[in-house]
Amino acid sequence: MDDQNKNLIIATVLSFVVILVWFVLFPPPEATAPVDEVTLSEPAGGTAAAPSADIAAAATASTETEPTALDNAARVAIKTDRVDGSLSLLGGRIDQLSLVDYKTTLEDDATIVEILFPANEDNAQYALHGWAAAAGVDPTAVPGPNTVWELAAGDVLSVGKPVTLRWDNGAGLAFSKEIAIDDNFMFTITQSVENTSETTASVAPYAVLARQGIPPDLKNFFILHEGIVAMADGEYSETNWKDMPEFEYNQRAGARTEEKNVTENGWIGFTDHFWMSVLIPSQGTAFKAVAKYDERRDIYQTEAVSPVQTVAPGQSISNTSQFFAGAKEWAVLKEYEEAGVYNFIDAIDWGWFSFLTKPIFWLLHKLNLIIGNMGIAIICLTFLIKAVLFPLAYKSNVSMAKMKTLQPKMEKLKEEAGDDRQKMQEGMMALYKKEKVNPAAGCLPILLQIPIFFSLYKVIFVTIELRHAPFFGPFQDLSAPDPTSLYNFFGLLPWGAPEAGSVMALVFIGILPLMLGISMWLQQKLNPAPTDPTQQMIFAWMPWVFMFMLGSFASGLVVYWIANNTITFTQQYLIMRSQGAKPDLLGNIKGSLGRKSKKEPKK
Structure with a gap:
């Protein structure tokens, strides 16, 4: 020859x-191990404190909700040119969202893609934002997953028209939550606490993304990552759904957890083939990123818990974070990245050859x-x-x-x-x-x-x-x-x-x-x-x-x-x-x- x-x-x-x-030997890279605990910088208007395991646990001690409570709670419509859904006044949770531009198949009668579902439905996935009680504060003095909020302003959440929720604990602390949405897939949640009592209160803002069970339409194809995506100070990590039950059991949290302290920039959430839901604390600030699996209820969670803040008598504090829920469109993610969401374009699974896949795409x-x-x-x-x-x-x-x-x-x-x-x-x-x-x-x-x-x-x-x-x-x-x-x-x-x-x-x-x-x-x-x-x-x-x-x-x-x-x-x-x-x-x-x-x- x-x-x-x-x-x-x-x-x-x-x-x-x-x-x-x-196709046989190269699965996606495994999730990196959590970094050691670090001291977080002092937040504006509060005292320096690292969010402890107690706070992370208190933030989501229970996302469990009685189905009848959700059925009976009032809802606020969400409507833009790109999304359609609603949020529940029970917990102020964002739990119903469809993507208007996308259908499940090419058939004429195909249904619109849905990515968020209430807790009383199959395939539940929803986001909660609130305040965790720090040491010395009665947990019932802060709003929880089952708190019924009052609609204080707005009637339909749409572009340029935020809604405001309010709850008063009757003991001198008044909580408000303004929720806004842009013309794509980003929610902005501004939470405030006003202290009219005579004692100082310490609370920590948090965000939780919870889902019931593994998604039923899982591709299970090794070239595609499905599960947790996270960015922590420039370090991108992925965790598959099947790996979350292998986390070390955390007695205080009552679940298997993996925690990572983020000193400045990051985000954490869930992704599948084309859709993604991600919690984004205010960039440039510290927070604790938590991935959690509660095997008793088959609940998968990601959490972003910010440092403790103190609110003195007659004072108020606030915290702003974002929540992305939508399609992983390159141009949209790039726009958010340029607006300050650190390395957000990496939420797309570019793979090992990212130095080629990014320019090729x-x-x-x-x-x-x-x-x-x-x-x-x-x-x-x-x-x-x-x-x-x-x-x-x-x-x-x-x-x-x-x-x-x-x-x-x-x-x-x-x-x-x-x-x-x-x-x-x-x-x-x-x-x-x-x-x-x-x-x-x-x-x-x-x-x-x-x-x-x-x-x-x-x-x-x-x-x-x-x-x-x-x-x-x-x-x-x-x-x-x-x-x-x-x-x-x-x-x-x-x-x-x-x-x-x-x-x-x-x-x-x-x-x-x-x-x-x-x-x-x-x-x-x-x-x-x-x-x-x-x-x-x-x-x-x-x-x-x-x-x-x-x-x-x-x-x-x-x-x-x-x-x-x-x-x-x-x-x-x-x-x-x-x-x-x-x-x-x-x-x-x-x-x-x-x-x-x-x-x-x-x-």
Whole structure:
């Protein structure tokens, strides 16, 4: 077998092996261990104090609520152009939210995506903001999860129209809570305490995000993180749902907890594939981030507890925090990050190759904004990537073309060396050195494609901008597998393709995977098949193995691969001809089909 074919086999097999290794051995990074306790700076208007375990426990000693209490509590509507829902006056909890712009499926009658649910419903998830009683303060003197608030101002929460809730403990402390929402997915909660008593009170502001059980629509796909996301002073961490029950049991909190002291900037919350709910204390201030699992009630919680503040008689204090609940749109998260939410763009699961996934997504996003079609944007992105890699591709193909012109000399060396393999290798190396040919040069561009392939796969799979992004015809969701197959006559018949990953899906392959296999097969035919029967068999099966393997991948990724193969084929063909090597494409195809190929003209 000539070295040109050997390089192609090595590079392709290596690509295949790396893909398998990636899918089997590389789960998302584990959550980092909590840092040691630190002393928090003195908050404005209060005394210096680190939020102790007592305060963290007191803040959420119980989020349990009687269903009838929620049923009977009044609600305040939430309505903007992007969200629809309500908050309950029981605890002042934000617990009902739908995303108007997003539907669960592409069907016309599909329901709107819901991300927050009241505690008396299945799949409950809600946010609570309040004050924890510090040492010496009666816990009943502060509002809790079951406190019924009074609506003091506003009737519908909307953009530019906040609502204010109020509760008086009857003992000299009056609590108020102003809740505002912007034109996207961010709530701003400003909590105040006014002390009209004759004694000083110490309280700590907190925020809790609680959910009942693990989300039922969990993807459980290793390339995607679902569970806790947190940022603590520049350190980003992830914790999977399944790992929370393994936290160390905290006797005071009555649950399994993991705590981390944040000195300045951070946030903590829950994420799934496309949606996220995150607690964001005022940036630039200290707080304790707590992840908690209560196995008695199967409750998962994240908490942000701020330092204790004291409010003197006749004085008042306040605390402002934010709560994000919505879609992980890149532009929206970037806007919040620029407005002060520290590293908020990292809430998107960029993966290990973030140095590639971030710029690749940025470029793809910009192309889509200009073109207006994500599929064409992917093809244009492929052209740009190939343009950047062209110098390497040129050197590689020039080397391959020279290898082809050296074929007669290599055959002569084989005849002279006979069975002496060492002599043959020495002669080949001398020939390569004399002709300035690098036999391994053909592998480099293919190897460079591997991290790009993984990064683009990550981008297509995790970013919401690809969700339900149309291309043309039957391809209306580039984040999903090809919806066409022989089973539905490539989308012409009125039923869907077999479910991805099923045996039927392997048998009834779609249009895009078929095009992928053909493009890879044609690229292969630029060179004659190797003479060794085993190598011939490997070459013959390789395009079709990749076709079936990638058939269940996101169709956007297959579009990229087809475009990449097509551009690579064109580059290689033109460069080889410019170097005097004339690929006999038709002859090689006939040869692979069992017909005798014509001899190449002598150089």
